[in-house]
Amino acid sequence: MTLKFIAAPMALLATCALAWSEDAKPNDAQIAHIAYTAGQIDITAAQLALQKSKNKDVREFAEDMSRDHKAVNDQALALVKKLHVAPQNNDTSKALLKQANAKEAELKRLSGAAFDKAYIDNEVAYHKAVNNELENVLIPDATNAELKDFLSTGLKIFQGHEQHAESLAQSLK
Amino acid sequence: MRRTLTLSILLAVATCAAAAPDAAETVRINVDKLRFAPAEATVHVGDEIEWTNGDFVAHTATARDGAWDVALPVKGSGRIVAQQVGEIDYFCRVHPNMRGHISVKPK
Numbered sequence: 001m002t003l004k005f006i007a008a009p010m011a012l013l014a015t016c017a018l019a020w021s022e023d024a025k026p027n028d029a030q031i032a033h034i035a036y037t038a039g040q041i042d043i044t045a046a047q048l049a050l051q052k053s054k055n056k057d058v059r060e061f062a063e064d065m066s067r068d069h070k071a072v073n074d075q076a077l078a079l080v081k082k083l084h085v086a087p088q089n090n091d092t093s094k095a096l097l098k099q100a101n102a103k104e105a106e107l108k109r110l111s112g113a114a115f116d117k118a119y120i121d122n123e124v125a126y127h128k129a130v131n132n133e134l135e136n137v138l139i140p141d142a143t144n145a146e147l148k149d150f151l152s153t154g155l156k157i158f159q160g161h162e163q164h165a166e167s168l169a170q171s172l173k
Numbered sequence: 174m175r176r177t178l179t180l181s182i183l184l185a186v187a188t189c190a191a192a193a194p195d196a197a198e199t200v201r202i203n204v205d206k207l208r209f210a211p212a213e214a215t216v217h218v219g220d221e222i223e224w225t226n227g228d229f230v231a232h233t234a235t236a237r238d239g240a241w242d243v244a245l246p247v248k249g250s251g252r253i254v255a256q257q258v259g260e261i262d263y264f265c266r267v268h269p270n271m272r273g274h275i276s277v278k279p280k
Binding site: 064067068071072074075153156157159160161163164167 | 206207228229230231247265266267268269270271
């Protein structure tokens with residue numbers, strides 16, 4: 001009895017470490033909100049890079065990110081409107097924003113080559129994390145077929161960004 | 174009967190002339206959902222290669238050896254003319270997971 005009592009909270013903790021537990025899968029309105037928020041975060045980071053960086057390759061990358069994520073988010077807004085889905089704020093979106101704000105504060109303190117390296121390294125890590133979430137949580141859990149298809153195209157775009165960021169990170173070493 | 178035969182021979186000659194091997198062609202490649210389709214294309218020197226982008230994000234068709242870099246705007250197209258015999262790998266600079274290959278054969 002005592003053992004069970006301890007084991008239960010332990011299992012609960014383990015489940016909470018993941019973004020969503022089995023019985024609390026994100027719904028389509030939350031999935032749309034997470035995808036949109038993730039895009040906005042990368043646009044904000046790109047704008048900071050365009051203010052701070054003088055490196056031609058880094059600036060071009062930031063321009064690509066800003067343009068692509070805006071295009072994806074414009075499509076996302078058109079789709080949720082068509083589907084009559086109102087994006088719904090949630091813990092994953094909040095956690096993403098909180099992390100992004102901390103990273104932004106850190107990047108703002110840097111300049112020159114140190115900024116370029118930190119920005120691109122973060123772009124690699126950020127795209128990796130978001131792509132992982134898309135592939136393993138958001139796409140499988142999306143119930144609307146059009147939303148699922150749209151997120152799958154988004155994933156291919158963001159996997160491209162991840163590869164682009166990785167090769168840029170190599171060249172900045 | 175004889176007239177029909179002559180006519181059909183004439184038609185055959187006309188058809189052959191239109192398909193003469195030295196006439197440059199346009200080879201079309203579509204870009205859809207982050208894929209070059211077909212990903213592998215065979216062309217001849219002098220042929221035009223035209224990419225049409227059906228995606229909602231801009232792409233490029235960029236030769237791995239730096240020979241060409243074609244911008245493919247949203248819902249737009251871009252083209253090159255195959256100048257010399259060779260095997261060319263190409264990719265999209267913005268999304269390097271998009272890859273294609275062109276074999277350029279003699280005229």
